[in-house]
Amino acid sequence: MPGSTSAASSPALRLATPTVTRTPLRSFPICHVTKCEIINGLWGLSISPLHMTTGGVSYESYFSYYMEQCNLALYDGERHISSKSHHHILEIAAKIKSQAPLPKCENEEEQINGSIDLAVRLLCMINIGELQYGFSGQERLIWSENSLEHWIKGYFNAPRGFHNGNVKLEKIFTARNLGRIAGIEIQFTNNLADHLLLMSEDDKRVAVFHNASFLIGQRKNSMFPEGFIDETLRTLALLFPQSDPKTRKWFRKLSRTSNLDFQAVKCDRLRAIDRHIDKFAFWRDRLVVLKQVFDEAEPSTLSQWWCDRRNEVQWYTFWVAILVLVFTLVFGLVQCVEGALQIYIALRP
Template sequence: MQMESLHTLDSSIQLSPISVDTKCEILHYLWNRDVQTSRYYDGDLNYDPFFSYYIDQCADALHDGGRHVSIRTHRDIIEVAQHLKSGLTRDAIKKIIGSKLSIPKPTNEDEVLDGSLDLVARLLLMIEFGSLQYGFTGRRQLVWDEKSLEESVGEYFSSTPRNLGQESVKLERIFNARNLGRIAGIDIEWTRNLADHLRLLDEDKKVAIFHHASFLECHLKSPLFPVGLVEETMRTLALLFPQTDKKTKKWFRKLSSRQNIDTKALNCGRLRAEDRHIENFDFWHDRLIILKQVFDETEPSTLSQWWYDKRKRVQCYTFWVAALVLALTILFGLIQCIEGALQVYKAYHPTT
């Protein structure tokens, strides 16, 4: 059994698809989660969206013949991940990895070591670290240039200020992901970068949502994240995807059938009325306020948006009354035109 385990982890990260056996080994070492091969697809956790991300990240890192990383196998990733989890500083880990580079060492040794650390950090935390050598992603990046990985992540999220007031912000039940689009015209852009969660894009026409709830569920007790961050992120998903709302469930399932979205995002728990208060959110406090303000301030621009918009009932009723009056005016005008035409016809053809 041990030999089989070694064999699966020693396979190249370029090989795709990854076998279920290898996936289970990776989950064991990266997530500290023991998943039996026969039960990989059982339960409410969905691992495949993460491995889609895993494969893409490895492919990006090996661009240009892998000149920018030393990682070649899944075991290489696991070994670096153990160092990242140990609390060592970035420089200390680079020295350890550098001592294992083959001779002669690459001329861009420092770049190779940085690229390797950033790749594994991305796979460990699903946060964008470092920069790609061949393009611009537009995703928000977290800087880790010293200290330990845990300290850098803690400083980034814990330093997020709560600058915006909260007196007039109410997170009503109507405020959910389905209504963001059909009422306010805010499209969802699914993100695989936790640092982009709830970030507004394209002049407030899109919002990034980190949908990897299975990843979050398995990292609730991870020391690499600040205490409370993972749990609060799952509560934002419960807010945006209420699992007791039948229409939201139907809408989400239709989306997930067409895209590789983690279905666990629809099962992140149920929020009580007191849980929906904005003061209960620390890490995502300001982004929630901004998103809610954009949602509240956006005026309907299409008939469908007017139909679904129940935020300002008086304004909504006024619109539909005006629309009804307009429709009746057009109808009566049309009837009068037809009657006038018939009268003219009768005048010229009295015997017919």
């Protein structure tokens, strides 16, 4: 970890944050006023507490992630993190965003690094850091040098491996159809680094970052590469088209069991030109791979055969064959019954 400091004891980290954010990290649920100050402090916004309940964007999904990460960091009796309040997290986040040096304190290095890891995760929703005393089930990325902004831009600006402009992202290519047609399970994630990543060896599970409200709040955040946030929102518009009522109904049903951000199905509509693969730079490689898996998938169940209209000739041929088979079985059964009745009548005294 590049530089570290004690958020709880260093005067250099004191900010003019309201006292309400001094509420302990373990104190749940978080009130609207505190949530408002956390959003403003981490995302650089200036919304009011009233906006938290009446605004068009909901932050409940983000704060579900926020509390989950706090619980992970507070594991094992809070012995591995120096920050004890929301105020301390905002202090560290402010230092990270301003790229100010974080002085070391050797006696508390492990606790300080735990606080920095937590602040980074809450700041950018990327699974960065050790959190060695907690378990999230996700791959951990290590930020070990340069500023966090430099690391994030370097990670998402990695060289692209695919330059195939012939890939077509048709309207049928949606998150709902990935499962209905190709049998690809959607694994919703709060780790932005996992977005559109195939998560299983058989390519039957893909991670999708659903927290669109967080992305909207990051549009003015210079830590992410220019154009990255808008492109990520376009991938959500691609997978969850707001013009498709069936997708919205499907997503709402999933939201009942998982705390998903419904803003994901409210992203701006994509024009035909926006669906071209060349319009995606940061997520192009993962989109190409996912689309290839989708196109190559063959239906394996009757449900998938019914939903798969990508090849209409094949679809009609299959269902005509099924219809012929059904009629053949029915007529065969009728003939068997009729023959049995004839034999019964003939043998009857």
